Amino acid sequence: MSTVRLHNLVTHTTALGPGTRMVIWFQGCLRRCPGCMSPASRPLEGGTVWELEDLIETVCRTKDIEGITVSGGEPFLQPEALCRLLKAVRQRTDLGVIIYTGNTMEELRRTENPQILEIVDSLADLIIDGEYVDALNDGSSLKGSSNQTVHYITTRYLPHRELYEGKSRDIQIFISGRDAFLVGVPYRETLETWKEATRRMAEETEEPPGEIR
Numbered sequence: 342m343s344t345v346r347l348h349n350l351v352t353h354t355t356a357l358g359p360g361t362r363m364v365i366w367f368q369g370c371l372r373r374c375p376g377c378m379s380p381a382s383r384p385l386e387g388g389t390v391w392e393l394e395d396l397i398e399t400v401c402r403t404k405d406i407e408g409i410t411v412s413g414g415e416p417f418l419q420p421e422a423l424c425r426l427l428k429a430v431r432q433r434t435d436l437g438v439i440i441y442t443g444n445t446m447e448e449l450r451r452t453e454n455p456q457i458l459e460i461v462d463s464l465a466d467l468i469i470d471g472e473y474v475d476a477l478n479d480g481s482s483l484k485g486s487s488n489q490t491v492h493y494i495t496t497r498y499l500p501h502r503e504l505y506e507g508k509s510r511d512i513q514i515f516i517s518g519r520d521a522f523l524v525g526v527p528y529r530e531t532l533e534t535w536k537e538a539t540r541r542m543a544e545e546t547e548e549p550p551g552e553i554r
Contacts, residue, residue: 345393345422348382356524358439359501360407370415372443376475382414397429408437424456427464439467466497
């Protein structure tokens with residue numbers, strides 16, 4: 342595996358975990374969760390193809406970040422690329438690793454895929470697992486919905502448990518050319534307001550609507 346398909350990448354944000362982080366959204370998801378925050382990340386052939394070594398260099402050379410957050414899409418649909426990326430992060434940096442996945446930990450372990458098992462056992466510091474349920478998006482933490490579970494694989498993020506156990510959320514809006522997208526885990530009301538605002542903007546400008554990532 343020499344390439345990886347990504348939905349997007351932001352080098353510096355404070356909206357998806359402790360400190361300033363790089364966020365990498367993998368492209369492709371087989372789920373169709375109602376209220377999905379980023380439906381454009383679903384198509385398996387969408388997004389942008391990166392050379393894996395270019396992504397690794399981008400992560401390892403980025404300054405002034407505490408760690409990386411990996412989301413999607415579904416990161417575990419590209420386990421070889423994800424595993425190679427995280428191995429390089431472990432070997433070459435002291436960055437922390439947070440992963441969002443629509444799978445449960447039990448589902449991931451049942452795959453018996455050695456790369457997936459290595460990721461969940463030793464390459465991630467924290468994993469938020471479980472399918473997004475729109476009705477359970479209660480706005481109380483950096484979990485997308487309250488049914489999801491936070492797994493502290495290492496002790497690195499234990500001092501930041503309040504982010505996942507009741508602290509209010511922050512979001513950030515990034516503008517790149519004509520592309521506008523929202524980074525973070527929005528409240529349901531914020532999500533609906535954003536979708537409506539970007540829909541109207543798209544109608545007026547004939548551009549694709551902005552995204553939540």
